[in-house]
Structure formats: structure tokens, C-alpha cells
Amino acid sequence: MNYFITGASGFIGKRLVKKILERDGSVVYFLVRAMEGDSVAKLREYWGVDEARAIPIVGDLTQPLLGVSKTDAKKITKKITHFFHLAAVYDLKAPAEVQQRANVDGTRSTVQFAESIDAKHFHLFSSIASAGLFEGLFREDMFEEAENLENPYFRTKHDSEGIVRRECKLPWRIYRPAIVVGDSRTGEMDKIDGPYYFFKLIQKLRKLLPPWVPAIGIEGGRINVVPVDFVVNAVDHIAHMRNEDGKCFHLVDPSPMRVGDLLNTISRAAHAPQMSIRINAALFGFIPRHMRKALMALTPVRRVRHAIMKDLGLPDDILTFVNYPTRFDCRETTRVLKGTDIAVPPLDTYAWRLWDYWERHLDPDLSIDRSLKGQVGGKVVLITGASSGIGKATAWKMAEAGAIVVTIARDKEQLEATQREFEASGHKLEAYVGDITDFAQVDDLVARIIADHGAVDVLINNAGRSIRRAVENSFDRFHDFERTMQLNYFGALRLTMGVLPKMMEKKRGQVINISSIGVLTNAPRFSAYVASKAAMDAWTRCAASEFADRGIDFTTINMPLVRTPMIAPTKLYDHVPTLAPDEAANLIADAVVHKQVRIATRLGIFGQVLHATLPRVAQIVMNTSFRMFPDSDASKHKTEGGMPEMPSADQIAFSQIMRGIHF
Numbered sequence: 260m261n262y263f264i265t266g267a268s269g270f271i272g273k274r275l276v277k278k279i280l281e282r283d284g285s286v287v288y289f290l291v292r293a294m295e296g297d298s299v300a301k302l303r304e305y306w307g308v309d310e311a312r313a314i315p316i317v318g319d320l321t322q323p324l325l326g327v328s329k330t331d332a333k334k335i336t337k338k339i340t341h342f343f344h345l346a347a348v349y350d351l352k353a354p355a356e357v358q359q360r361a362n363v364d365g366t367r368s369t370v371q372f373a374e375s376i377d378a379k380h381f382h383l384f385s386s387i388a389s390a391g392l393f394e395g396l397f398r399e400d401m402f403e404e405a406e407n408l409e410n411p412y413f414r415t416k417h418d419s420e421g422i423v424r425r426e427c428k429l430p431w432r433i434y435r436p437a438i439v440v441g442d443s444r445t446g447e448m449d450k451i452d453g454p455y456y457f458f459k460l461i462q463k464l465r466k467l468l469p470p471w472v473p474a475i476g477i478e479g480g481r482i483n484v485v486p487v488d489f490v491v492n493a494v495d496h497i498a499h500m501r502n503e504d505g506k507c508f509h510l511v512d513p514s515p516m517r518v519g520d521l522l523n524t525i526s527r528a529a530h531a532p533q534m535s536i537r538i539n540a541a542l543f544g545f546i547p548r549h550m551r552k553a554l555m556a557l558t559p560v561r562r563v564r565h566a567i568m569k570d571l572g573l574p575d576d577i578l579t580f581v582n583y584p585t586r587f588d589c590r591e592t593t594r595v596l597k598g599t600d601i602a603v604p605p606l607d608t609y610a611w612r613l614w615d616y617w618e619r620h621l622d623p624d625l626s627i628d629r630s631l632k633g634q635v636g637g638k639v640v641l642i643t644g645a646s647s648g649i650g651k652a653t654a655w656k657m658a659e660a661g662a663i664v665v666t667i668a669r670d671k672e673q674l675e676a677t678q679r680e681f682e683a684s685g686h687k688l689e690a691y692v693g694d695i696t697d698f699a700q701v702d703d704l705v706a707r708i709i710a711d712h713g714a715v716d717v718l719i720n721n722a723g724r725s726i727r728r729a730v731e732n733s734f735d736r737f738h739d740f741e742r743t744m745q746l747n748y749f750g751a752l753r754l755t756m757g758v759l760p761k762m763m764e765k766k767r768g769q770v771i772n773i774s775s776i777g778v779l780t781n782a783p784r785f786s787a788y789v790a791s792k793a794a795m796d797a798w799t800r801c802a803a804s805e806f807a808d809r810g811i812d813f814t815t816i817n818m819p820l821v822r823t824p825m826i827a828p829t830k831l832y833d834h835v836p837t838l839a840p841d842e843a844a845n846l847i848a849d850a851v852v853h854k855q856v857r858i859a860t861r862l863g864i865f866g867q868v869l870h871a872t873l874p875r876v877a878q879i880v881m882n883t884s885f886r887m888f889p890d891s892d893a894s895k896h897k898t899e900g901g902m903p904e905m906p907s908a909d910q911i912a913f914s915q916i917m918r919g920i921h922f
Contacts, residue, residue, distance in 0.1 A: 476534020644722030
């Protein structure tokens with residue numbers, strides 16, 4: 260039996276051809292453009308056949324009679340039993356004129372060509388999109404009843420189906436697949452579409468929160484998804500049945516999930532938090548359509564919506580489809596598949612395969628140069644306090660990635676020793692001795708660095724001072740608050756203000772501020788330190804809003820407790836979980852690569868949420884830690900009889916649970 264297929268190289272078409280070629284004696288002719296000749300060998304390899312059973316026909320979907328030469332057309336005239344038309348634009352974001360040319364004009368040209376070669380049966384791959392946004396149940400025998408076809412994709416799929424119904428003189432069958440996802444056996448998929456738009460959001464939630472934390476999500480209509488292997492098997496079976504011409508078949512899930520349930524199924528597969536609290540998108544339906552359009556036409560609203568959707572990795576018009584109003588009857592499909600093992604498998608049986616394949620092959624981050632070298636190679640990275648601790652570990656990573664690493668530190672001898680260490684390993688550290696609490700020195704240092712290196716591409720405000728002392732032991736030590744603020748806020752701010760003008764000139768740059776988890780958890784005993792970091796955090800949020808359209812990114816890292824010389828005087832910290840400087844440097848490297856607005860641990864975010872929602876409970880938790888871990892002897896101005904160096908069992912247990920918190 261001979262077949263002709265358009266769209267044979269597409270996601271569904273390639274698999275349908277493979278299925279058809281499993282039939283004894285089948286020969287497939289398939290349309291290819293002249294420029295796609297090199298892909299023929301790969302297709303044959305995928306199908307497992309030679310040139311005798313998979314024969315390319317050169318043509319173009321947008322040309323009259325598919326642009327097939329008379330010689331090629333003559334070879335297949337009266338030989339084609341089944342003609343399958345799959346070629347189309349399946350992209351909701353494609354320009355309307357492109358969709359019109361391919362989906363509507365292309366279908367008309369295909370029908371005329373199939374008639375010209377006297378094919379026996381014509382099969383059209385349509386879509387449930389041909390129903391538009393129909394309110395209610397759309398049956399397989401319905402067509403003209405489609406409504407709300409403003410979207411170009413919906414309109415062109417509807418119109419192309421109309422061409423077959425009204426103009427095709429051959430016996431025809433129409434298939435309307437639901438949203439097609441990857442193979443239920445392998446997870447294989449070729450593009451991000453339908454529910455895949457939400458995968459990035461789910462991945463972000465997984466990074467932010469442990470899987471047991473309930474999340475806030477959305478609820479909407481029933482989204483009908485089917486795996487590609489079901490579609491291929493169903494079409495192959497239905498196409499070869501007798502006496503089914505002139506009918507339409509819905510290749511859909513008879514029991515579709517609501518949006519919230521579908522997203523939770525994917526979240527479970529991804530080991531991400533499930534959306535226990537859902538906001539129904541239908542709530543926005545009370546706003547008249549013309550008012551919604553007018554509102555979205557306002558520049559501020561449009562920019563905010565675009566920014567939010569971009570940050571979440573969602574298309575701008577996704578809410579239209581979240582609140583999907585159409586249900587699909589599939590009694591004809593159920594009837595013809597009765598007695599076979601062809602059925603839509605439950606999503607929860609293969610969702611993990613879809614997720615695994617997406618994360619390994621389709622995650623947008625995979626196609627972007629996300630290496631540290633790709634971000635900082637040859638660029639000037641200024642790190643304050645790189646002679647030890649986090650700063651030194653970060654400088655090392657940046658130097659290994661090919662950055663021009665510049666640092667400012669006060670201790671000349673330690674700085675020179677660090678420089679020699681870098682040189683011994685084949686790296687270079689451009690060092691400037693200075694105190695950033697002295698504004699005159701800061702201004703001079705900025706001028707020298709710009710004169711020597713042109714501009715700073717990445718500024719990492721790492722140098723800081725921490726004081727661990729309760730307020731009740733600080734009544735006579737107001738200078739603790741002054742000197743902490745002078746370095747952590749005013750010094751960092753003065754330096755940042757110095758490098759921003761050049762970043763503005765270049766229309767690019769990044770400022771990374773090393774803040775503290777204490778800002779999120781309101782750690783007792785660190786009021787001076789947390790207040791200074793909170794001040795810089797607040798300034799950064801304001802500045803980031805101003806520079807959002809200037810190409811300059813701001814990142815705040817609410818760093819958990821790190822084992823550095825700064826915490827060495829507190830001997831208790833020798834026995835509690837802390838990050839190593841290299842681990843902290845990894846967080847900074849991640850900020851350089853991904854340019855997040857904020858990086859924080861799950862515990863830090865949980866602490867912030869707890870303080871925002873249950874402030875009294877948060878106070879009790881932090882007061883417990885305050886009383887459990889008393890001040891050190893030095894902070895009490897005592898020399899003996901104070902806090903033991905070895906922690907108690909309660910202290911060890913609490914520190915393990917509250918890993919990274921400042922005590």
C-alpha cells in the first residue's frame with residue numbers, strides 16, 4: 260500500500276510514518292523542500308528503511324499543487340491509497356500571516372494536489388483549536404458552531420478544516436488531537452508547548468521550597484492533553500478502517516484534568532511543592548472583554564505583565580488558555596477504538612518521563628551559555644575583601660573562569676600574600692589597598708580602577724563586618740552600630756555609586772550584594788549587622804527598579820552562616836553546621852550566571868514567610884534560639900564563667916534544624 264505524507268519530519272509526522280512503515284509492503288512518499296535534502300538520510304535511519312520504501316518528493320507547502328514537478332506527480336498518480344496532511348504551523352506565537360499562508364493556503368494547495376494525483380483517501384490533521392474558545396461541550400460532528408476564533412492559530416486551524424469539508428472531492432477523514440505532549444514511554448518531545456510552559460515555574464518553585472511546603476497556584480478550565488504515541492496509534496488504526504469517511508475524530512482524553520490538578524501531577528513528578536491553595540483564573544472573567552483589552556493596552560500594565568510572564572517563563576496570553584472553557588466529546592473515537600488496547604494513559608503514570616526528558620533536553624537554560632566563563636571571560640570583576648574567606652574563594656572562581664579579577668582590601672600584607680598565591684597557580688589578582696569606610700579612599704580607588712581597566716562589569720560587595728552582641732549588652736556601645744553601618748551600608752553604597760555611571764554608559768553590568776539570612780529571619784543578637792545589611796537590601800531594591808530598563812542587574816544574596824575568619828571568635832560556631840567559603844562562592848557564581856534578583860536558602864525564605872504571616876510565632880522561634888545560645892564572654896565584657904565552647908545536645912539539635920541561621 261502506498262502513502263503520501265506532508266509534515267513527515269515533524270514531531271507527530273515522523274512517528275506516524277514509522278508506524279505506517281511497520282505494515283508489510285507499505286511505501287511512503289513524503290514532501291520535502293529542496294533545502295531539506297540532507298535530512299532525508301536521517302529520517303530513513305529513524306524509520307529503519309531504505310530508499311525503496313521512503314521516497315522524498317521535492318515541493319513546497321506554500322506553492323500551487325505543492326510545487327511538485329509534473330514528472331514526480333506523474334510517478335505517483337493513481338498509486339496513493341492514503342494521503343495524510345500534517346504539515347502546518349503549530350505555534351501560537353507565530354505571526355498571523357505566516358499561519359495563514361501555511362495552515363490555510365497550504366491546506367488548499369494540498370487538497371488540490373491530492374485530487375490531481377487521484378489519491379483514494381484524504382486524511383487531515385486538524386486540532387481541537389478549530390473549536391476556538393467554545394463555551395461548553397464540542398462534539399465530533401460540530402464545526403460551524405466554533406466561536407471566539409480571534410487567535411490566529413485557532414482561526415487558521417478552523418479555516419483549514421473548512422477547506423477539506425467544503426472543497427475536497429476525495430473521501431476524507433479529520434482528526435482533532437488535543438494538546439500533544441511527549442511519548443508516554445520515553446517522554447520524548449520536540450518543543451515547549453501547552454503544559455510545558457509551566458515546567459520552568461515548577462522548577463523554580465522546587466529550588467525555592469522543599470516539596471512538603473504547600474504553594475499557591477492557579478485553577479482554571481480542563482486542559483486536554485494526550486501523549487504522541489496515543490495519537491499515532493489511534494490515527495493509524497482509524498485511517499485503515501472501512502466505512503468511516505466523512506467523519507471527524509477527537510483524539511482527546513475522555514476525562515481531562517483541571518489546570519490545578521494537571522500542574523500538581525507534574526509537580527509531584529518533579530518533586531516540587533504542590534499548589535494546595537489555588538486561585539481560580541475564572542475570577543478575572545467578571546471584567547468585560549473590551550475593558551480587559553483597554554487595560555492591557557496601557558503601557559505600565561503591559562510592561563508589568565510582560566515582565567512577570569517573562570520571569571515566570573510563561574507566554575503573555577497564557578491566562579486565555581488556563582481558563583479554557585471547552586470540553587470535547589469523543590464517542591466516535593471511542594467506538595472505533597473499542598476492542599483495541601489504544602487508549603489515553605493516565606497522566607500520573609508517565610508525567611515523570613515528560614519531566615525527565617524536558618529537564619534533560621528542553622529546559623531553555625540548556626541552550627544558553629550558562630557557564631561562568633561565558634559570563635565573565637575577559638570582563639572586569641571587582642570583589643571587595645578578596646584576601647580571605649568568601650571573597651578569596653569567589654576571586655579564585657572568577658580568575659579560573661578567565662575574568663580580570665580586581666579586589667580592594669585593607670590588609671596590605673595579607674593582600675600581597677593572596678596575590679602571590681594566585682600567581683603561583685597561574686592566575687592574576689589586581690589588588691588595591693584601601694579602606695572602603697573612608698569615602699575619600701573609595702572615590703580615589705574607583706578613579707584608579709576605571710583608569711586602569713576602563714569599567715567594572717561585575718561588582719561584588721563582599722567586604723563586611725559582623726557583630727554578635729545582644730542589644731542589652733550594647734547600651735554603651737553605640738559605635739558598634741555606627742561602624743557596622745559605615746562598612747556594610749555606606750561603604751558598599753559609595754563604591755556602588757562610583758561604578759554605576761560607567762555601567763550606564765555601557766548599558767550593561769551587575770551589582771551583587773552579599774547580604775545575610777539574618778535579614779530574612781530577623782536574627783537576634785545581630786541587630787547591628789542585620790540592620791546594616793537590611794539597609795543595603797532596601798537600597799538595592801529601589802535602585803534595581805530604576806535600572807530595570809538600563810541593562811544593569813542587581814542581585815542580593817541572603818547568605819547563610821559561612822565558616823570564615825569573621826565568625827572565628829565565636830567558638831560555638833565550630834560545632835554548628837556552616838557553609839564552606841567555596842560553597843558560598845558557588846552561590847555568587849550562580850548569581851553571575853543567572854542574574855537572579857535574589858538568592859536565598861529555603862530556610863531563609865521560610866523564615867521571611869513566617870515573619871510576614873505569623874510574626875508572633877516567628878518571634879517565639881527566634882527568642883528560643885536567643886535564650887538557648889547566650890552571648891559570648893567577649894560580648895558580655897567578661898573573661899570567664901560565660902558560654903561554654905562545647906554546645907549542649909539541645910543546641911546541637913536546634914542548630915541542625917536551623918542550619919545556616921545566625922545564633
